[in-house]
Amino acid sequence: MSVLLTGGAGYIGSHTAVSMIEAGEKVVVADNLSNASYESLRRVQELTGAEIPFYQLDLRDERAMNGMFERENIESVIHFAGLKAVGESVEKPLLYYRNNLDSTLTLLEVMERYGVRNIVFSSSATVYLDGNAPFSENSPLGCACPYGWTKFMIEQILRDAAATGKLSAVLLRYFNPVGAHPSGRIGEDPSGVPANLMPYISQTASGKREKLTVFGNDYPTRDGTGERDYLHVCDLAEGHVAALRYCREHPGAEVFNLGRGQGVTVLELIEAWNRANAMTIPYVIGSRRDGDIAVSYAIADKAKALLGWEARRSVEDMCRDAWNWQKQNPNGYEL
Ligand code: NAD
Ligand code: WQD
Numbered sequence: 001m002s003v004l005l006t007g008g009a010g011y012i013g014s015h016t017a018v019s020m021i022e023a024g025e026k027v028v029v030a031d032n033l034s035n036a037s038y039e040s041l042r043r044v045q046e047l048t049g050a051e052i053p054f055y056q057l058d059l060r061d062e063r064a065m066n067g068m069f070e071r072e073n074i075e076s077v078i079h080f081a082g083l084k085a086v087g088e089s090v091e092k093p094l095l096y097y098r099n100n101l102d103s104t105l106t107l108l109e110v111m112e113r114y115g116v117r118n119i120v121f122s123s124s125a126t127v128y129l130d131g132n133a134p135f136s137e138n139s140p141l142g143c144a145c146p147y148g149w150t151k152f153m154i155e156q157i158l159r160d161a162a163a164t165g166k167l168s169a170v171l172l173r174y175f176n177p178v179g180a181h182p183s184g185r186i187g188e189d190p191s192g193v194p195a196n197l198m199p200y201i202s203q204t205a206s207g208k209r210e211k212l213t214v215f216g217n218d219y220p221t222r223d224g225t226g227e228r229d230y231l232h233v234c235d236l237a238e239g240h241v242a243a244l245r246y247c248r249e250h251p252g253a254e255v256f257n258l259g260r261g262q263g264v265t266v267l268e269l270i271e272a273w274n275r276a277n278a279m280t281i282p283y284v285i286g287s288r289r290d291g292d293i294a295v296s297y298a299i300a301d302k303a304k305a306l307l308g309w310e311a312r313r314s315v316e317d318m319c320r321d322a323w324n325w326q327k328q329n330p331n332g333y334e335l
Contacts, residue, residue: 002026003244004074004116006059006107007081008052009036011188012122012177012236014044016078018186019237020244021048028072030065031081032058035191039333043185059103062110069114076118076248077111078240079104082150086126086291087195089147100150101157108161118247120170120240121158123151125229125259125296127173133227133263136299137173137255144291155255162253170247175229175259175298177236179318180325187325188233189332197266198230198318201273202326204281212281214266216288221295225266229259229297232313232321242309259298260311269315276319 003020007013008029014036020027021044029041029052038054045052053072057064059081068074082100083089089096111119128135129142143149158169178198180187193209194200203209217224239258246254264272270281304310 001073001075002028004028004030004072004077006030006077006079006103007036009033009038009040010080012174012233013078013080014040014186015181015233015237016080016240017041017044017052018048018181019234019241021050023241028053028055028068028074030055030057030059030068032056035083037189037333039335040186040189047181047183047185060099060106062106065106065110066113069110069116074114074116076120076244077107077116078120078244079107080122082122084147085195086145086147089145089150093146096146096150101153104154104157108157108167112166117166118168118244119158120172120243120247121154123155123171123173123255124148125173125175125257125298127152127155128296130293133295134261134297134299135257137257137302159253162251165251168247168251169253170243171253171255172239172243173255173257174236175231175257175296177233178230179232179234179313179321181234182321182324184321184324184328187322187329189329197269198322201270201281202322205273205277205279205323206326206330208330210282212270212283213286214283215286215292217285218288219294221263221265223265223267226292227263227265227295227297229262230264230269230315230318231259231311232318235311235313239303239307239309242303242307246307254306256303256307257298257300258303259300261298261300263295263297264315269319272315273319273323276316277323
């Protein structure tokens with residue numbers, strides 16, 4: 001019996017593959033490689049010694065999906081596949097709705113056809129309505145971009161599908177995953193200029209970017225810069241192992257925040273990086289970025305109580321591991 005990781009060649013999927021294999025699971029990966037490289041999976045196999053059946057397919061391709069479910073003995077699915085760039089989703093909303101919704105619907109239809117009942121879904125803290133942090137799973141919802149709405153809509157689709165009694169769904173709202181596997185063999189490999197803070201800091205550290213621009217220092221936070229709940233990607237990966245265990249044992253749909261439950265400002269993250277890696281990241285203060293909110297962090301109690309999961313790694317661990325990956329792979333997976 002195997003666990004299918006859709007989008008498993010990507011950043012979070014590849015780290016989760018390692019944790020799942022370490023937990024004794026067999027994994028199969030399906031990915032169209034639109035935002036990933038097969039090299040990540042080659043390295044996961046190297047790190048774990050496991051063989052991972054890989055299907056380069058688009059989840060919307062029902063024939064290819066049927067073929068995979070026919071060949072593999074799939075028992076559960078962790079559904080990472082999707083487009084995730086906030087800015088791009090504003091420019092190309094139809095691309096985002098088409099890709100993220102259609103791939104989920106096709107996946108669910110094929111799962112039903114093959115009697116696969118368990119799904120863990122990658123949702124996002126971006127579904128929370130601004131202004132109510134810290135967010136609990138019951139905080140009001142509302143999204144600021146099409147990407148976020150795709151997560152909101154897919155959550156609803158999964159709740160409705162689970163209400164029929166034919167599906168068990170766990171919806172994971174990730175906060176800000178950062179860092180890399182401590183080996184430095186797998187990590188985050190953004191294409192082009194990074195939109196997110198941690199990869200931008202990494203590339204500034206390596207000299208690829210001249211300096212970091214801090215987007216605004218006039219927010220109502222400790223030091224005026226944006227506050228987020230950064231979470232080590234390996235903690236997040238382990239959260240999926242716990243979530244899948246829960247999913248198998250609990251029919252219906254349940255939602256969990258996965259975060260550390262602590263807000264860290266942009267300046268605090270820069271300081272943590274400097275401490276962890278004995279360097280000084282050059283930065284300037286710029287204006288606010290459109291669409292940014294001041295504060296986002298989790299109340300993470302529910303995951304601890306019901307999944308038995310909590311993040312163990314520190315902000316310094318995240319910075320050290322991000323730098324280790326960046327140093328070893330200045331051009332990401334491009335060999
Ligand atoms: P990623 O882009 O590295 O991984 C997503 C993978 O899905 C990629 O490998 C891509 O090639 C694949 N994919 C996209 N559309 C596909 C399709 N139609 N068919 C097959 N494969 C397809 O992103 P990630 O950071 O690993 O994120 C994984 C999931 O977690 C995404 O759903 C994302 O929205 C969600 N998420 C990410 C973050 C974050 O900060 N990284 C935060 C919250 C939620
Ligand atoms: C963090 C902080 C910026 C870059 C995004 C998505 C969200 C989720 C995770 C998927 C903010 C500041 C950033 C820079 C900066 N993804 N910043 N200079 O915006 O919290 O979340 O990724 O679901 O949906 O919106 O993360 O890393 O972009 O920003 O000052 O060059 O760093 O203003 O305060 P964000 P981020």
